[in-house]
Amino acid sequence: MKIQEITPFVLSSKERGSATWASTMIVVKVTTSDGMIGYGEAVPTLRVKPVFSAIQQVSKGYLGKEVERVERNYHEWYKQDFYLSRSFESATATSAIDIALWDLVGKELGAPIHRLLGGKFRDHVPVYANGWYKDCVTPEDFAREAKNVVKRGYRAMKFDPFGPYYDWIDEHGLRQAEERVKAVREAVGEEVEILIEHHGRFNANSAIEIAKRLEKYRPLFAEEPVHHEDLEGYRKYKRHSNLRVAMGERLVSLKETLVYLREGLVDILQPDLTNIGGVTVARKVASLAEAFDVEVAFHNAFGSIQNAVSIQLASVIPNLLLLENFYDWFPQWKRDLVNNGTPVEMGRVKVPDGPGIGVEVNERILEELKTDPVALEVVEEPVWVVGGTWKNY
Structure with a gap:
């Protein structure tokens, strides 16, 4: 063809x-x-x-x-x-x-793509919840919504507890972040994994101080604790922190990935299929991580087509940790776009066996919602945070 x-x-x-x-x-x-x-x-x-x-x-x-x-x-x-x-x-x-x-x-x-890549390693892909803490500011807000996530059957959840802090964080910010994390840990218990999102926004010294405050709550990993390109910062963080580092959503090539793996700067790799090079490069990156004994948790935050293909690839690799999941916190139209083809049940997604990405795209939704590309407004709260959380209390 x-x-x-x-x-x-x-x-x-x-x-x-x-x-x-x-x-x-x-x-x-x-x-x-x-x-x-x-x-x-x-x-x-x-x-x-x-x-x-x-x-x-x-x-x-x-x-x-x-x-x-x-x-x-x-x-x-x-x-x-x-x-x-x-x-x-x-x-x-x-x-x-x-x-x-x-x-x-x-x-x-x-x-399905999983058959083209050697077949399923698992029939169900374990996922962690993200997007669940919209408008959460106080520890009580985070605890309340975390309990709701557990009620849905999730056994792992990620969140950003740092409010409006960027690059550095002071004692007030450290205390607020710790109180939020403590509230979530107490709300969900010891059997549910909590994952701490830093959004790659701190210098190494601030990230290390954060790690010291949060280690006692046993997070599964610290995601992007320092700025993505700050190799010296990652080296320093790894020397002075006991938390496992997850990163990789901003990687755009196989060979860039090797830099972080070779130096031992990452414990859980998070390539994103929609910018690493699609399936072609992502499968190589996963194998490269396997060779370094690094687990993979694909970044998966944008839409339902990305989610579908990420499930396909997550199903075939032996070194999968978890797959990120916004599906239950997508706007409804994103689920409708794939005819709700990838529902989450008890913290897992059954791997679709339909051809290609495994789901059918609803072209009616495609036609109804298509619009001209426009420049987004830039406001105080950055687009990369979950809405309503860029605040102190």
Whole structure:
């Protein structure tokens, strides 16, 4: 099959979900010369317009190519795009197209992606909850909502307890963060895992002070405790903290990943299929992590197509820890887009066996919600936090 057309869609609705990024999806539709259709997804955040434009540009390198030569197609674009390993926009556009091509190959062969990658290692993928703490500010807010998460059957949950602090944190912030974490731990008990999200925003000294305060609550990991590119900060953090480090959502290439693995800076790797290079690169990254005895917890925060393909890949790798899950805190339209094809039951997702990404995309929703790409407003609360939490009490 030949790639005949690649069309990006921006989807949005008045129903916003738990965070600014949850209000938008960027979907890529790839149509073949014989009329088959595959779907992928790109990252929105504050880059909706440039990502939309990047998809249009990257598409020029894929049109006319054979769908089934997914690996070669990736490398042909790598050859053309001098800045692919340094450009988030190009990386997420390429990832979205790559996902759609894997979807198409699966549909052509009548097989889910997991069968194309060697078969399922597990029939159910364990997930952790995220997005559940919208508008939580006080310890009581966090404790109340954490109990509701456990009632849904989840056995692990992630949250950011740091309010509006950025780069540094003072004693007041440390005390508030500890009180929030303590409240969640006491609310959920010792058998439920808690994961601490730092959003990659602290310098090493502040991150180390945070670790000292939170170690007693036994978090499963500290996610992005320092800025992503701060290698010296990660080295210092690893020397002075006992917490396991999770990171990787901002990685955009296989070889960049190697830097963090080789130096022992990461304990749980979190590649994102929608910017690491799609299925083609993500499966290599997971194998690379396995060689370093590092577990994988794919970053999975944007939309229901990303979620579906992440479930497929999470089902086949032996070194999976958990998969991030926003599904129950998505706006309803994102679940409707895949006909609610990936429900969470007791903290697990049954791996879909449909062809390609495993779920069917509802084209009626696609047509109803498509909109023009627009620049998002920049307000005090960054788009990368769960809404209503950029506050002290």
